[in-house]
Amino acid sequence: MRSRSVLTGLTMAAALAATLTTAPAQATAPVPADAHKSGGDRPHCPQLSEELPWHGANRAKLQRTIDERGTCSPHWRGGKHRPVAAFDWDNTIVKNDSTDATIAWALKHDKILRPKSWAATSKWLTPAADRALTEACGSDVPVGRPLPTSRNAACADEILQVRGEAETMGGEEAFAGDWNHRRTVPEYAWVPQLFAGHTVAELRSYARAARDEALAAPIGSEQKVGTHTVPAYGRYYDQQKDLVRTLQKAGFDVYIVSAGSEPVAEEWATGVGIDRAHTLAIRSVLEHGRITTATEGCGDVPAGQGEAIPYIDGKRCVINQEIYGIKGAEAWKKQDRRHRIAIGGGDADTDVTFVGDATGTHLVLNRNKPEIMCRGYDDADGRWAVNPMFIEPLPRKADPYPCATKGFTHPDGSLGPVHRSDGTVIPDQDDTAYGEGGEVAGSRAHGAV
Structure with missing residues (x-):
């Protein structure tokens, strides 16, 4: 099946129109004849596993939404009205x-292929970062040929530092200028730009090899890349695999909305039964079949250099546009209940807008990110479910989240208080859903796809 990653221009528009009318549905279990009956035991209703531990009442909150919106609901309609x-x-x-x-x-x-100019990889890359990357990676390798980063630790280090910390190894800012801080972040947009020159199939193959390597590595293991020490392992959370399966059985359309590169997210998402048509991420513009440094926009923001990616408000825009068919500037706005997701889940402030848009359950995995944790702990509508990470959960955050003063990031990057939908300010919140000793909670130590 052809990926949306390879669609640009008029082809992209045509594919979107087709998606809105004939989007491929994920496999859904047949609905039993008695599924809509109320009261009594309903053994055919999809249920989350009780063998996998969740924090507090989180399983019950998720199950409530599954029962309210899925195939066992007396209001189930199915078809194009399936919950998301x-x-x-x-x-x-x-x-x-x-x-x-x-x-x-x-x-x-x-x-990684040597670019003609590092400065051209991102409109926000600073002269300091351009110099650092050019000096570290050199100019001996012809443009468009692979950089020897396995042997050149300095080059690998500069790339990792710019991507991970938005700075050079010398501590200078790697990105500068103006951007909407609720629509993009340059170091995220830079990832697909790093793979410019490759085909989508090539990038998928790299993602697949990285995934297989990470799943085989022991939990907690690390690796050296350049002189950086980075995680060597990855795992699909057993609870989340069970949640996705249960939702699909209950008739939900389940999507991934990621601020990563789309071919990478697509390749990994197959491990939990989510296909490419249901995976939304940063989508590169292609030229002659190869990835460029340009990315597709969203809503009324055209394709560019990463001005609009699935990041904070950008994730809402992508959901509204790609799932509900809402176009133009309207795609950035919160929609009526009929055009909003039933369940949203995330772990960081990049997810806070779309998770907050959910009408059934807002699932948050605790990584100590201020805005989403402020909203999760405030639990204004009683449907937020905050959970420690299932593997190596973070310990309790000592200080309260600064919700009342600087938990919210404004479009210009400045910080301010987090407001509820009624305009009131959320008070500072204590951390209450955290891990003890970094235990592995209900996930197999060497689980695979």
Whole structure:
């Protein structure tokens, strides 16, 4: 099946129109004849496993929404009215970052191609970062040929530092300028730009190799890339695999909405039964079949250099546009209940807008990110479910989240208080859903796809 990653321009528009009318449905179990009956035991109704531990009442909250909206609901309509669940990918469905795992694998196997100009890879890359990358990676390798990053630790280090910390190894800012901080972040947009020159199939193959390597590595293991020490392992969370399966059996359309590169997210998502048509991420513009440094836009923001990616409000835009067919500037706005997801799940502030849009359950995995944790703990509608990470959960955050002063990131990057939908300010929140001793909670130590 052809990926949306390879669609641009008029082809992209035509594919979107087709998706809105004939989007491929995920496999759904047949609906039993008695599924809509109320009261009594309903053994055919899809249920989350009781053998996999969840924090507090979180399983019950999720199950309530499954029962309210799925095939066992007396209001079930099915067809084009199927309820939607959408989840972030990295550290939400899978432990650790699949994009970073793919970059690490690519650096170890000399898969980054030398650009004609590092400055041209991102409109926000600073002269300091351009100099650092040029000096570290050199100019001996012809443009478009692989950089020897497996042997050149300095080059690998600069790439990892710019991607991970938005700075050079010398501590200078790697990105500068103006961007909407609720629609993009340059170091995220830079990831697919790093793979410019490759085909989508090539990038998928790198993601697949990185995934297989990460799943085989022991939990907690690390690896050296350049002089950086980075995680060597990844795992699909057993609870999330069970949740996705249960939702699909209950008639939900389940989507991944990631701020990573789309071919990478697509390759990993197959491990939990989610196909390419249901995987939304940063979509590169192609030229002659190869990835470029340009990315597709969203809503009324055209294709560009990463001005609009699935990041914070950008994830809402992508959901509204790609799932509900809402176009133009309207795609950035919160929609009526009929055009919003039933369940949303994420782990970071990049997910807070679409998770908050959910009408049934807002699932949050605790990685100590301020805005989403403020909203999760405030639990304004009683449907937020905050859970420690299932593998190596973080310990309790000592200080309260600064919700009342600087938990919210404004479009210009400044910080301010987090407001509820009624305009009131959320007070600072204590951390109450955390791990003890980094235990593995209900996930197999060497689980595979």
